[in-house]
Amino acid sequence: MQSYKIPLVPGPTSVPRKYREVYLTDYGSTDLEGDFFALLAENISLLRQTLKTKNDVVIGSGEAMMMLWGAMKSVIRPGDRVLAISNGLFGRGFAEMAEAVGAQSECLEAEDGNFVSVEELEKKLKEFRPDVVTAVHCETPSGLLNPIADIAPAVADSGALFIVDFVASAAGADVRVDEWGIDIGLLGSQKCLSLLPDICAMTVSERGWQRAHETAYNGYDAILPWEKALEIKATPYTHNWHANAALNLALKCLLEEGLENSFKRHAEAAAYCRRRALDMGLKLYAAEESLASPTVTAIMVPDGWRWEDFDAALREEGLAVGGSYGALAGKVFRIGHMGSQADINLVKQGMDIIEKVIKERA
Amino acid sequence: MQSYKIPLVPGPTSVPRKYREVYLTDYGSTDLEGDFFALLAENISLLRQTLKTKNDVVIGSGEAMMMLWGAMKSVIRPGDRVLAISNGLFGRGFAEMAEAVGAQSECLEAEDGNFVSVEELEKKLKEFRPDVVTAVHCETPSGLLNPIADIAPAVADSGALFIVDFVASAAGADVRVDEWGIDIGLLGSQKCLSLLPDICAMTVSERGWQRAHETAYNGYDAILPWEKALEIKATPYTHNWHANAALNLALKCLLEEGLENSFKRHAEAAAYCRRRALDMGLKLYAAEESLASPTVTAIMVPDGWRWEDFDAALREEGLAVGGSYGALAGKVFRIGHMGSQADINLVKQGMDIIEKVIKERA
Numbered sequence: 166m167q168s169y170k171i172p173l174v175p176g177p178t179s180v181p182r183k184y185r186e187v188y189l190t191d192y193g194s195t196d197l198e199g200d201f202f203a204l205l206a207e208n209i210s211l212l213r214q215t216l217k218t219k220n221d222v223v224i225g226s227g228e229a230m231m232m233l234w235g236a237m238k239s240v241i242r243p244g245d246r247v248l249a250i251s252n253g254l255f256g257r258g259f260a261e262m263a264e265a266v267g268a269q270s271e272c273l274e275a276e277d278g279n280f281v282s283v284e285e286l287e288k289k290l291k292e293f294r295p296d297v298v299t300a301v302h303c304e305t306p307s308g309l310l311n312p313i314a315d316i317a318p319a320v321a322d323s324g325a326l327f328i329v330d331f332v333a334s335a336a337g338a339d340v341r342v343d344e345w346g347i348d349i350g351l352l353g354s355q356k357c358l359s360l361l362p363d364i365c366a367m368t369v370s371e372r373g374w375q376r377a378h379e380t381a382y383n384g385y386d387a388i389l390p391w392e393k394a395l396e397i398k399a400t401p402y403t404h405n406w407h408a409n410a411a412l413n414l415a416l417k418c419l420l421e422e423g424l425e426n427s428f429k430r431h432a433e434a435a436a437y438c439r440r441r442a443l444d445m446g447l448k449l450y451a452a453e454e455s456l457a458s459p460t461v462t463a464i465m466v467p468d469g470w471r472w473e474d475f476d477a478a479l480r481e482e483g484l485a486v487g488g489s490y491g492a493l494a495g496k497v498f499r500i501g502h503m504g505s506q507a508d509i510n511l512v513k514q515g516m517d518i519i520e521k522v523i524k525e526r527a
Numbered sequence: 528m529q530s531y532k533i534p535l536v537p538g539p540t541s542v543p544r545k546y547r548e549v550y551l552t553d554y555g556s557t558d559l560e561g562d563f564f565a566l567l568a569e570n571i572s573l574l575r576q577t578l579k580t581k582n583d584v585v586i587g588s589g590e591a592m593m594m595l596w597g598a599m600k601s602v603i604r605p606g607d608r609v610l611a612i613s614n615g616l617f618g619r620g621f622a623e624m625a626e627a628v629g630a631q632s633e634c635l636e637a638e639d640g641n642f643v644s645v646e647e648l649e650k651k652l653k654e655f656r657p658d659v660v661t662a663v664h665c666e667t668p669s670g671l672l673n674p675i676a677d678i679a680p681a682v683a684d685s686g687a688l689f690i691v692d693f694v695a696s697a698a699g700a701d702v703r704v705d706e707w708g709i710d711i712g713l714l715g716s717q718k719c720l721s722l723l724p725d726i727c728a729m730t731v732s733e734r735g736w737q738r739a740h741e742t743a744y745n746g747y748d749a750i751l752p753w754e755k756a757l758e759i760k761a762t763p764y765t766h767n768w769h770a771n772a773a774l775n776l777a778l779k780c781l782l783e784e785g786l787e788n789s790f791k792r793h794a795e796a797a798a799y800c801r802r803r804a805l806d807m808g809l810k811l812y813a814a815e816e817s818l819a820s821p822t823v824t825a826i827m828v829p830d831g832w833r834w835e836d837f838d839a840a841l842r843e844e845g846l847a848v849g850g851s852y853g854a855l856a857g858k859v860f861r862i863g864h865m866g867s868q869a870d871i872n873l874v875k876q877g878m879d880i881i882e883k884v885i886k887e888r889a
Contacts, residue, residue, distance in 0.1 A: 177765060188550030188723075188769075194536045195849060225587025226724065228764040234747030265745050288554075334835045355765060361550075362557075362588065362765040363725050383627050386748060387594035402590040403539060403724040407550075466631060485555060 175501030219340035229353035229365035235386030243267030305332035308463025359504030537863030580704035597748030603630030665696035670825025722865035812813035
């Protein structure tokens, strides 16, 4: 297996050995043991602290997008109007998922590298009167951290259900589920928590559950059976004990470091990354530095390079970064300084290589 | 964490240390590395050998039931007639899932501890003319191994799409996907492969893909995006490299042991388990021993015992077995001798404890 000395992919991030070692433990059956449900309950409590919420938290097995899809089906009804605030692939993905559920969806799309203004949003909310508003906190493919706090009051005023994907921000940037009025919030494991992509979590507000009851979606991926899972000690499918144990350790490490310290570590690594990029004459994708995410930096592929050649040259030097998708494919490359990779020394090694590769070609 | 000296739960089975050690490896990003897709391709080839098929195999991340649900949505259309052959909870579950997809479903239910006869099935197929027939190979909650080979010709004659769950049989009992004409077949990891519940696989016939194209389901859990995943080196969501590496090792160990040897090991452990149970005056749930699964034995809870007390008494002695669900809850207990637990010495230790606990009370 080819491995890279300097892993700076924007997720899955490099998994620290202490988290991988958790998988050595010989656990019993999640379906039958009280110990497992005690662990699940503790993880829920740790996630509430991490995400600053009193809401219910559902912990699912597998990758986060599958759980999000189950949630979309659980709270969106055919004919509902869904407004997807977007400045990238994941934002638009919400609109597509809503259409697939049978909703009428619209994208409120920002200009390249920007985010919608509160005024634009307020206007759109009045015109479209959505039942549901979706947003992405860290739009990973664009490297943007969207100011959810700024738009939250307008969404709240509209009365729409608010669904936010904070998969690539939470733990690396401040997420305030209750303050921002997020009804359904999505967290993944393989980004700032630096775990395997085998577990995910979702916050669900009282209004979220109420909507799920009204929708009464009864698919196998429905969120409703999770509402009383802890109480009745039964999950809709066999859960992953190892993944929960690793999540437990990662959350405890995070809270021991302190949320504010983690945010600071991410912000510093990101600021260093951006400064180095600008110093070597590269152009950031974000229109304003305030929109650049502390977890991932999107940079325009240097002039004169095809992305594939640039990528190959970096990899030859032991550096793995990410490309992008959709409209940004081939135009943007991304440095993931999140979780275990939010480390100035690691980022410095990566930026040194980028500088070397560009200089050698020039 | 409470752990048991003698783990005989019918899945998740005890995970051998060599499989857990795979998780220590530091892998890169599945989304970007060619090495990952080479591993995926090898796993598909190993699964084809294991399941005796030339069909496509899709390997999904997470628990098998979620993938089955995506498959049901992908090949069943509202209004389709779905016949669920059943002698237990999982068999009936297919009918419920089909109803949830909007199909018209009927259960062809066997008497307690029995399986439907070919004559009953043929009659039902003529009357109901189903578009899809579903069956469960090992009905775990009932401890029954259903003779799919016997009913396969009738299903094939009917022209219906054939969906079979072999989660708790494959690798421990012979599964012949091509010979039995299975269009969609489901495999889990936490049963006879003794892996974590973090990966699953599905065989898809040409007719299965054709049906998926006609149905054109475009949910996030749809199976269609997997059709060309290897070719375009892209999976619908971030896959789990560690789980694929563990699957690779487990399949290689299985094929090195030899499928026939594994089936024999399971059959012998099961025969031993049943003989000991009968010798101590217990009653098997299976109406005929030929229907009893080589992977799990369902036994009636001994006279004079509440299941909860029996379970607690066994656990006090270090033995973990399973109860059952639905109509069999409290009436049947189950010994899982599958995968790593298909070991006569381990089963002997378990049966000794059961004998001791029953004798002490008598």
